[in-house]
Amino acid sequence: MSTNSTKPRDDATGRSAPDSRDPFTRLGWQGIVAQVPESWNLAVVSGDRASGYFRADAPERPRFEVKWWKPTQSVSLNQVLERYVRELQKKSKRSQPRIEAQVGVRLVSRRKMRKPEMLGFTWMGEQTAWGLIWRCDECDRVVMAQVLGASDENIKSLAERVISSMEDHSSDGWDPWGAYGFLYEIPDDFALDTFRLVTGKLEFRFTRGRLKEEFISVCRWGMADVLLKEVALEAWLASSFPERYKDLRMDFTTAPVKGHSGAALLGQPRSVRKRIQERAQSVVRRRSPARFIANAWHCAESNKIFSAECNVRPDDDYLLHDVTESIICHEE
The missing domain is CATH 3.40.1000.10 (Mog1/PsbP, alpha/beta/alpha sandwich)
Structure with a gap:
């Protein structure tokens, strides 16, 4: 996965995401729960509890994507991310900046997520994203979540706040x-x-x-x-x-x-x-x-x-x- 030339933006540069200062509220769908700015609303949903996807948009742009599935065999989180970035690069137009990505970045601690098998990632092209992929042994799902922003936005702190709040199964039924x-x-x-x-x-x-x-x-x-x-x-x-x-x-x-x-x-x-x-x-x-x-x-x-x-x-x-x-x- 390419990490040369343009590197994804970190907290040191970029303008703050405007909705990071909004009040937060619960977004819950198919057992996936997160605390998000209240200006984010569901825009796209598909699938069911076993396998599905949703996207939440702010008024001005897509902000939050979550995909989940139950793997039928052992899965490499690194390989899943490599395939994902290749798909992004194929879809990007030649006139757009080439998508550059980093895998293994620190976004949320394992202690906070309580997931022993997880991997942080970030990428930048025409827009930027910070995300996390993990596997949950309790609900037997792989979950991939990312927060999106404009290429000049600093969204790492916002992504950390949203993704660290996530739960992928209920504890009380x-x-x-x-x-x-x-x-x-x-x-x-x-x-x-x-x-x-x-x-x-x-x-x-x-x-x-x-x-x-x-x-x-x-x-x-x-x-x-x-x-x-x-x-x-x-x-x-x-x-x-x-x-x-x-x-x-x-x-x-x-x-x-x-x-x-x-x-x-x-x-x-x-x-x-x-x-x-x-x-x-x-x-x-x-x-x-x-x-x-x-x-x-x-x-x-x-x-x-x-x-x-x-x-x-x-x-x-x-x-x-x-x-x-x-x-x-x-x-x-």
């Missing part, structure tokens, strides 16, 4: 998720199934089991003052939830949630046939079928409406409470 300022936790045996980002609304749905009968959904609606301008929260929920769950009859109980005005919801199948089928299956399988329960509330401090929704068996009803409590609806 709950994955911290965080995207677009929406922070919550989900049991790690539920897998991300779908997510929707539309104007004024975020929705993430996680499923468990081959048939995906059991699920957890978390939602956030913005501009609550507009949504509730001419209608009370209970009436708004009574109209919005049946639209999303047309096969369920919703029962609402007004109750405070997390110190805010809110409601508890219980969904029952509208179809009599479906209810009879569920009763019959519970007798045959000797276990109760999954049922829909939810909490929803209006957070005036953040001007948003939140919901935590579970379709789980009664023995797992506690998940609704725990997911609800994990949602950060406003900063204290």
